[in-house]
Amino acid sequence: MSTKKFLLQEKDIPTAWYNIAADMKNKPLPILNPKTKEPLHAEDLYPLFAEELARQEMNQTDAWIEIPEEVRDMYKIWRPTPLVRAYGLEKALDTPAHIYFKNESVSPVGSHKLNSAIAQAYFCKKQGVTNITTETGAGQWGAALSFAAKAFGLELAVYMVKVSYHQKPYRRSIMQSYGAEVIASPSMSTRAGRDIITKHPNYQGSLGTAISEAVELAMQTPNCKYTLGSVLNHVMLHQTVIGLEAEKQMEMAGEYPDIVIGCFGGGSNFSGISFPFLRHKLNEGKDIRIIAAEPASCPKLTRGQFQYDFGDEAGYTPLIPMYTLGHNFAPANIHAGGLRYHGAGSIVSQLKKDNLMEAVDIKQLDTFNAALLFAKTEGIIPAPESSHAIAAAINEALVCKEEGTQKTILFNLSGHGLIDMAAYDQYLSGDLSNHELSDDEIGKNLNELEHLI
Amino acid sequence: MSTKKFLLQEKDIPTAWYNIAADMKNKPLPILNPKTKEPLHAEDLYPLFAEELARQEMNQTDAWIEIPEEVRDMYKIWRPTPLVRAYGLEKALDTPAHIYFKNESVSPVGSHKLNSAIAQAYFCKKQGVTNITTETGAGQWGAALSFAAKAFGLELAVYMVKVSYHQKPYRRSIMQSYGAEVIASPSMSTRAGRDIITKHPNYQGSLGTAISEAVELAMQTPNCKYTLGSVLNHVMLHQTVIGLEAEKQMEMAGEYPDIVIGCFGGGSNFSGISFPFLRHKLNEGKDIRIIAAEPASCPKLTRGQFQYDFGDEAGYTPLIPMYTLGHNFAPANIHAGGLRYHGAGSIVSQLKKDNLMEAVDIKQLDTFNAALLFAKTEGIIPAPESSHAIAAAINEALVCKEEGTQKTILFNLSGHGLIDMAAYDQYLSGDLSNHELSDDEIGKNLNELEHLI
Numbered sequence: 081m082s083t084k085k086f087l088l089q090e091k092d093i094p095t096a097w098y099n100i101a102a103d104m105k106n107k108p109l110p111i112l113n114p115k116t117k118e119p120l121h122a123e124d125l126y127p128l129f130a131e132e133l134a135r136q137e138m139n140q141t142d143a144w145i146e147i148p149e150e151v152r153d154m155y156k157i158w159r160p161t162p163l164v165r166a167y168g169l170e171k172a173l174d175t176p177a178h179i180y181f182k183n184e185s186v187s188p189v190g191s192h193k194l195n196s197a198i199a200q201a202y203f204c205k206k207q208g209v210t211n212i213t214t215e216t217g218a219g220q221w222g223a224a225l226s227f228a229a230k231a232f233g234l235e236l237a238v239y240m241v242k243v244s245y246h247q248k249p250y251r252r253s254i255m256q257s258y259g260a261e262v263i264a265s266p267s268m269s270t271r272a273g274r275d276i277i278t279k280h281p282n283y284q285g286s287l288g289t290a291i292s293e294a295v296e297l298a299m300q301t302p303n304c305k306y307t308l309g310s311v312l313n314h315v316m317l318h319q320t321v322i323g324l325e326a327e328k329q330m331e332m333a334g335e336y337p338d339i340v341i342g343c344f345g346g347g348s349n350f351s352g353i354s355f356p357f358l359r360h361k362l363n364e365g366k367d368i369r370i371i372a373a374e375p376a377s378c379p380k381l382t383r384g385q386f387q388y389d390f391g392d393e394a395g396y397t398p399l400i401p402m403y404t405l406g407h408n409f410a411p412a413n414i415h416a417g418g419l420r421y422h423g424a425g426s427i428v429s430q431l432k433k434d435n436l437m438e439a440v441d442i443k444q445l446d447t448f449n450a451a452l453l454f455a456k457t458e459g460i461i462p463a464p465e466s467s468h469a470i471a472a473a474i475n476e477a478l479v480c481k482e483e484g485t486q487k488t489i490l491f492n493l494s495g496h497g498l499i500d501m502a503a504y505d506q507y508l509s510g511d512l513s514n515h516e517l518s519d520d521e522i523g524k525n526l527n528e529l530e531h532l533i
Numbered sequence: 534m535s536t537k538k539f540l541l542q543e544k545d546i547p548t549a550w551y552n553i554a555a556d557m558k559n560k561p562l563p564i565l566n567p568k569t570k571e572p573l574h575a576e577d578l579y580p581l582f583a584e585e586l587a588r589q590e591m592n593q594t595d596a597w598i599e600i601p602e603e604v605r606d607m608y609k610i611w612r613p614t615p616l617v618r619a620y621g622l623e624k625a626l627d628t629p630a631h632i633y634f635k636n637e638s639v640s641p642v643g644s645h646k647l648n649s650a651i652a653q654a655y656f657c658k659k660q661g662v663t664n665i666t667t668e669t670g671a672g673q674w675g676a677a678l679s680f681a682a683k684a685f686g687l688e689l690a691v692y693m694v695k696v697s698y699h700q701k702p703y704r705r706s707i708m709q710s711y712g713a714e715v716i717a718s719p720s721m722s723t724r725a726g727r728d729i730i731t732k733h734p735n736y737q738g739s740l741g742t743a744i745s746e747a748v749e750l751a752m753q754t755p756n757c758k759y760t761l762g763s764v765l766n767h768v769m770l771h772q773t774v775i776g777l778e779a780e781k782q783m784e785m786a787g788e789y790p791d792i793v794i795g796c797f798g799g800g801s802n803f804s805g806i807s808f809p810f811l812r813h814k815l816n817e818g819k820d821i822r823i824i825a826a827e828p829a830s831c832p833k834l835t836r837g838q839f840q841y842d843f844g845d846e847a848g849y850t851p852l853i854p855m856y857t858l859g860h861n862f863a864p865a866n867i868h869a870g871g872l873r874y875h876g877a878g879s880i881v882s883q884l885k886k887d888n889l890m891e892a893v894d895i896k897q898l899d900t901f902n903a904a905l906l907f908a909k910t911e912g913i914i915p916a917p918e919s920s921h922a923i924a925a926a927i928n929e930a931l932v933c934k935e936e937g938t939q940k941t942i943l944f945n946l947s948g949h950g951l952i953d954m955a956a957y958d959q960y961l962s963g964d965l966s967n968h969e970l971s972d973d974e975i976g977k978n979l980n981e982l983e984h985l986i
Binding site for chain 1: 537538540542543609610611617621639641642643680683684702703704706707709710711712905908909911912913914951952954955957958961
């Protein structure tokens with residue numbers, strides 16, 4: 081076994097984020113006020129988000145948005161991240177394909193989420209905001225934002241889905257170690273939480289409820305903004321540092337990817353690795369395949385509909401044009417908690433609609449099988465989320481083997497799995513299974529969307 | 534807050550390990566056969582260890598030992614590791630000191646242990662060995678060796694102290710994910726284990742018992758060797774890649790450390806960071822302070838005696854010249870499990886005796902206090918073991934502040950604490966305490982040593 085890393089220096093950290101919306105021929109459809117059905121403008125989002133973030137969200141004209149020096153300084157804690165040629169995996173698969181991965185797991189919190197957490201905390205601080213709120217499911221985003229908030233001197237309240245709060249105490253402790261307040265949701269601290277607890281005293285929470293609580297607290301607290309770790313355009317924007325670095329590193333390797341792969345939940349790491357490569361497809365017609373790898377149990381891109389839908393379960397957000405399974409869709413309780421989201425962001429949805437990218441769905445057992453092969457050959461135990469990208473890359477490498485073609489495959493290792501070992505334990509004990517999803521189950525939630533617009 | 538990393542390229546990974554024994558004026562005393570009290574030779578260790586490792590163990594003449602290309606190839610998975618200027622920590626302390634840390638936590642298993650695990654697995658494989666055994670307490674060494682064994686195609690059995698096996702399921706799962714067999718010790722698989730289980734059916738195990746089981750299995754299995762993750766000279770040797778890289782990186786930073794600090798258990802990471810710097814003190818009389826930071830509850834270097842003692846609790850190993858608390862010393866159950874060892878290796882013990890290095894002891898609560906300050910300012914949640922080095926570095930930086938002197942302090946961040954969050958949880962809940970250790974408690978175990986030689 082052998083390996084090869086391609087390492088950049090700090091000066092190679094990108095100085096601007098790439099805003100793909102500016103290069104898209106078919107722009108994403110506008111997000112709408114659910115009552116008036118009128119398009120929203122940046123100003124409409126100011127009450128909820130920092131103003132600069134709201135403007136980034138709506139920007140469809142500037143392809144490059146400068147990264148503030150303070151944000152780049154923080155990126156230097158762990159960026160640039162390595163690009164690795166996965167010789168060990170290639171050898172184990174006996175494939176002629178060249179497999180590369182971008183290793184975002186080296187961040188202090190173990191995932192790519194910090195790329196946007198730092199940017200969001202910075203823009204809030206710059207505007208004079210003192211408090212921020214967010215929600216977190218499995219805890220990757222919450223952990224990243226906890227460190228970012230501390231670094232910029234912001235107070236942070238994280239609503240963590242109650243079942244995770246109790247089942248994933250390590251991620252909760254990480255947030256608390258960075259100094260964040262972590263509240264199990266539903267909680268008595270908000271009206272949304274109190275209402276649900278009163279009706280269902282034993283309710284274990286959902287991301288939808290946690291969003292409602294975080295939004296409510298932000299709206300009712302002076303000098304407080306709400307933040308989100310995926311789905312929104314400004315989050316995708318911040319994550320493009322991943323792909324921009326990878327592009328330089330592929331150049332160092334003397335190769336260019338034929339296929340770029342990211343796992344897909346709300347789209348943050350997928351967009352981060354793929355948009356910078358996709359821009360050459362948009363602008364110069366470059367022949368490159370972009371693949372989103374989603375869980376078979378939450379297949380919005382492969383089996384969902386392109387339709388206006390709410391971003392949250394409760395229906396408090398604006399209407400977003402998305403590939404969706406319906407905002408009431410309840411995905412099975414798979415271990416890749418970060419991919420259990422019903423819809424795709426508006427940019428990715430438009431790109432998929434225009435056939436500028438593809439999507440594949442991967443079954444849970446196949447992701448763990450791929451993860452263990454990766455751990456044994458490349459040394460890193462991947463996050464269950466990232467294992468979807470690994471499985472998709474392995475599938476493509478095996479096609480190369482069958483066809484005898486030498487393709488270059490790049491995937492994003494969005495995070496490590498060291499805090500997800502309970503999931504590996506279950507897999508190794510044979511206690512894990514796949515979740516078959518019938519067309520009826522999907523159709524049921526989609527039918528309910530028709531009245532929305 | 535700001536940060537600055539000093540990054541090397543793969544070509545900068547050292548090509549030779551530094552063997553400090555060759556440069557020591559007073560060589561470490563020989564290890565002895567406990568029956569004959571005669572010095573042992575490399576050949577005497579061949580039944581237990583790979584021959585090349587046994588020769589490295591006894592080598593007091595060659596200052597540089599070439600790192601095989603296959604080992605350097607594996608090092609490339611995560612080496613060279615970053616050197617970081619801890620601006621955030623400096624600012625929080627308001628100290629004129631410059632603080633640097635070498636970040637060994639970026640290895641796939643989260644600690645420096647992989648530096649020696651890979652070397653040991655390689656030399657076993659090269660000799661045609663097919664199976665290896667080891668013991669592990671908290672699991673850092675076991676995790677590292679599990680990956681190394683898989684990488685070189687060796688079968689590995691790890692005896693894991695029973696209480697850790699049940700209390701730290703994540704580390705057990707990591708070893709199993711890499712394909713190792715993990716056995717809770719005491720077990721029925723060895724005579725040593727069976728004897729203890731028969732006498733004490735509920736015994737939760739100790740490192741001493743686990744060593745006995747691993748040694749016994751190695752001796753009784755064809756083509757099988759035993760491996761160890763600390764204390765021995767060849768382990769220190771392999772770890773010197775840490776300090777050799779750090780030396781080049783300090784040069785990039787345009788500084789040279791006045792003080793080098795490592796936490797101290799058996800000596801593996803401490804020796805790794807410090808020996809390459811110490812060589813300039815030995816050879817050129819360079820003015821540099823080397824500090825081992827040990828737990829106040831296991832203070833062999835600060836309160837132990839220099840004396841021949843066994844390396845294990847049961848007394849199966851050769852007699853080793855060491856600073857020791859007595860091989861029957863039972864350290865309190867602190868969270869820095871990797872530092873709960875009764876003695877120091879023979880080289881470190883001689884260096885300490887000759888006043889070429891210092892030692893300080895740190896109380897458990899002070900280590901967690903230091904760890905949280907570090908996490909909030911530098912982003913990385915440190916392992917409880919590494920937090921001893923952080924606390925010692927902070928103490929030195931505060932002395933600089935008091936005296937108004939600008940010193941350059943380098944410490945080794947031997948690992949991250951993402952799998953130790955239960956310990957942080959306890960600290961944050963106020964459930965942790967210090968362990969006061971009376972002179973009587975220490976004296977009791979030391980008195981029993983006098984008959985040994």
